Amino acid sequence: MTTLFISDLHLDPARPEITALFLAFLDGEARGADALYVLGDLFESWVGDDDPSEAGTAVATRFAALADAGVPVAFMHGNRDFLVGHDLAARAGMRLLPDPAVIDLYGRPVLLTHGDLLCSGDVEYQAVRAQVRNPAWQAHMLAQPLPARLAFAQQARDASQARAATLRTAGTMESITDVAPATVEEWFVRYGVDMMIHGHTHRPAVHALQVAGRDCRRIVLGDWFEQGSVLRAYPDGRLELSALPTG
Numbered sequence: 001m002t003t004l005f006i007s008d009l010h011l012d013p014a015r016p017e018i019t020a021l022f023l024a025f026l027d028g029e030a031r032g033a034d035a036l037y038v039l040g041d042l043f044e045s046w047v048g049d050d051d052p053s054e055a056g057t058a059v060a061t062r063f064a065a066l067a068d069a070g071v072p073v074a075f076m077h078g079n080r081d082f083l084v085g086h087d088l089a090a091r092a093g094m095r096l097l098p099d100p101a102v103i104d105l106y107g108r109p110v111l112l113t114h115g116d117l118l119c120s121g122d123v124e125y126q127a128v129r130a131q132v133r134n135p136a137w138q139a140h141m142l143a144q145p146l147p148a149r150l151a152f153a154q155q156a157r158d159a160s161q162a163r164a165a166t167l168r169t170a171g172t173m174e175s176i177t178d179v180a181p182a183t184v185e186e187w188f189v190r191y192g193v194d195m196m197i198h199g200h201t202h203r204p205a206v207h208a209l210q211v212a213g214r215d216c217r218r219i220v221l222g223d224w225f226e227q228g229s230v231l232r233a234y235p236d237g238r239l240e241l242s243a244l245p246t247g
Contacts, residue, residue, distance in 0.1 A: 046084050
């Protein structure tokens with residue numbers, strides 16, 4: 001038995017092969033898991049629980065089937081799907097997690113986060129994040145007609161891509177958009193854990209570090225743009241971060 005962790009699928013009609021890979025994963029390996037944790041950016045965009053995307057309907061159906069089969073599904077908001085609400089959660093049979101959250105993983109406390117809060121050096125991004133996570137801003141956005149919300153989401157994606165291109169040209173993409181080491185250390189101390197799992201940066205790896213005299217591990221989940229990425233945690237403490245190739 002394993003507990004599975006995934007993030008940054010960015011499900012999008014433009015990449016149907018990734019949606020197919022994910023649905024096969026839910027119908028296959030995930031059915032034998034102890035639990036499934038989705039740490040944000042499940043969708044490329046989500047403009048409210050009335051979002052008409054076929055991926056949303058398919059995912060909700062498969063998550064509900066998992067829950068009915070006895071596999072708990074937990075979801076944490078990312079920077080692309082922060083408007084996932086209680087209606088979708090109810091349809092999908094999934095539990096909404098705060099960010100960050102400490103869980104019990106086979107008797108060990110583990111800190112989960114989407115990961116964007118750790119990128120504290122990106123001041124411009126953090127300001128935008130604070131705005132869109134404000135309940136008043138979200139209520140105003142969700143009150144807009146669906147076409148207006150879809151147009152806003154497209155504008156936001158275009159702006160994000162343009163900013164990324166600017167950062168790459170300036171040679172600052174890697175430093176600004178990655179986690180800040182001081183923030184990572186602060187979180188290990190604040191939450192009293194020695195293991196952290198997150199996504200967001202699209203830089204899959206297992207990092208070993210020393211924090212306040214303790215051996216700690218930071219596991220970064222990969223994205224699902226060209227292949228899948230899954231972290232398997234076993235009851236004996238083993239961790240396996242691997243790719244799921246398409247095709």
